Amino acid sequence: MSARPALVAAGPHSGAWLTDLRAAPVRLWQWWVLTIRMLVPAIKTGEILTSVLAPAAFTASFYIPLKTVMSFSGLGFSSYAQFMMPLVVLQAAAFTAIGAALRSATDAVSGLDRRFAAMPVGRLVPFSARMAGNVVRLLIAQAAALTCGHVIGFRFAQDWAHTMGFVGLGLLIGVAFTLGADVIGTASKSPETTTQALLLPPLILGMLSTGIAPAAQFPDWVQPFVRNQPVSQFATALRALAGDSQGNAGVADWATMTPALLWIGAIVVLALPFAVRFAIRRS
């Protein structure tokens, strides 16, 4: 019986399971370990590449067919690439958000959230670590989106402050999206349903937005929606920050920025209390 399993053969008397080590938790280590957990497996399996491929696929599938159509209709822009760039950035953020919902739902349904709650882990640490992981993925997706944009001819036409503003606003929108998605995932506890349900809003809001075509090109009855929905507001703000050599990209003033910032604020104000509540709740 030399092949008996170690746990049985050695029994508790081997004492290897027994240790004098005691829990001495350090918040910062916890946050770091849980952030790494969101990234290392994704890098090892190559899953992180989807953050690069998604913007590329989106750029190709929209730019190639629409470029000629849109050039006819006269956008007043130097190129369709310059016009649609904000939508590439927004789709990259939306795609990252779907992944964020998938991961928070998985943590909830697997019982990890519950397990961490019964451990000396800081209440907000698992949530903030997930968000840190999301920000890293956002950075990768945004970099990929900008690279794709560059390839099809998008160029920043203004000073570095506006360029930083473009990148910053893109990230801020991404943070709001992933925050909302994280909350939805945690609440739903169903990775499959959540990711499927979240595929729809970006599609509808993306298609019916001024990110893809000027509002005047949509049917009259849908124009009020197209003009005022958040994706259009985000696209308008980003477009103004990017600028255009033809000078029709709008001005990055408060009138242009405020609606976008208010939408971001609204998402955060709505989602954050839930995030905190889910993190600290004891029923």
Add this chain to the structure above:
Amino acid sequence: MNEPAVVVEGVEKSFGEVRALRGVDFAAAQGEVLGILGPNGAGKTTTVNILSTLVTPDRGRAAVAGYDVVAEPAEVRRRIMLTGQFAALDDMLTGYENLVMFGRLLGLRKRTARARARELLVEFDLTGAADRRVGTYSGGMRRRIDIACGLVVRPEVVFLDEPTTGLDPRSRQGVWDLVGGFREHGITTLLTTQYLEEADALCDRIIVIDHGRVIAEGTADELKARTGGSYCEVVPLRLEDLPAIVTALGPLLPPESPAALAPDADRLAIPAPDGAKTLAEALRRLDAAGVELVDIALRRPSLDEVFLHLTGHPAEAFVDSEVPA
């Protein structure tokens, strides 16, 4: 510092209209293995959730390792290990990575966490699977890595929620040995299980919860004695001898139902308050009457019978399906 490792006093908890706990009291001494048994929805999981700081009680007091679960939850969390029926692990990480992660979460330095992870992989017979993602593990392996993750540092109180449900005999024996080790090293164990023979074998003491209250408490032997103690079972060779047996045993039969035989009964049971003496007396009388027997034996009620007696639910109803709150 002689307070019991676990104290529960007058704990009540409602979820909306549902009164999950209606005043639960019990205690577990340091190093004791306490079984918590009860039918579905009796309040076992709620009790464990309160003790592991996941749920706050509406009323009453609960303390673990000397710390109040409401006032000092952080201290409690540093001293407990909670492992459930469904292993809560990161499926994307390997077994080794999960162990290191839990070590780091509990404050071990990187080097210590890695060494500890390797140690536990050997102890739990998982070295071969160390670098595979936990998502690919079999049920038994998942349970082992789950328990191992809970033992990265030394707990003072361990909550095992149906630790052997669905496990193969080998893994089950491993868990049993481990519980013995906890007892030996002064680690208190609270165990819920649907296998009554498991509670019988492992637990120093058992509490039975039903309808949110502790309805019985004691060692397995004490609970069995409460159900009516031992009985003597007589199986005749020929069924037609049953009436003769009734006549022969006479005063040994229970007074309230002398010879209340079911039509299809092939055996007869009599109370055996004096144990072996009753058995000898029955044997003498049956011998004198010339009845041939297949079997005569002294039996003790199983825990299953104890539960049927205490709760009115058969043992099958013990399959746990309470939702963790």
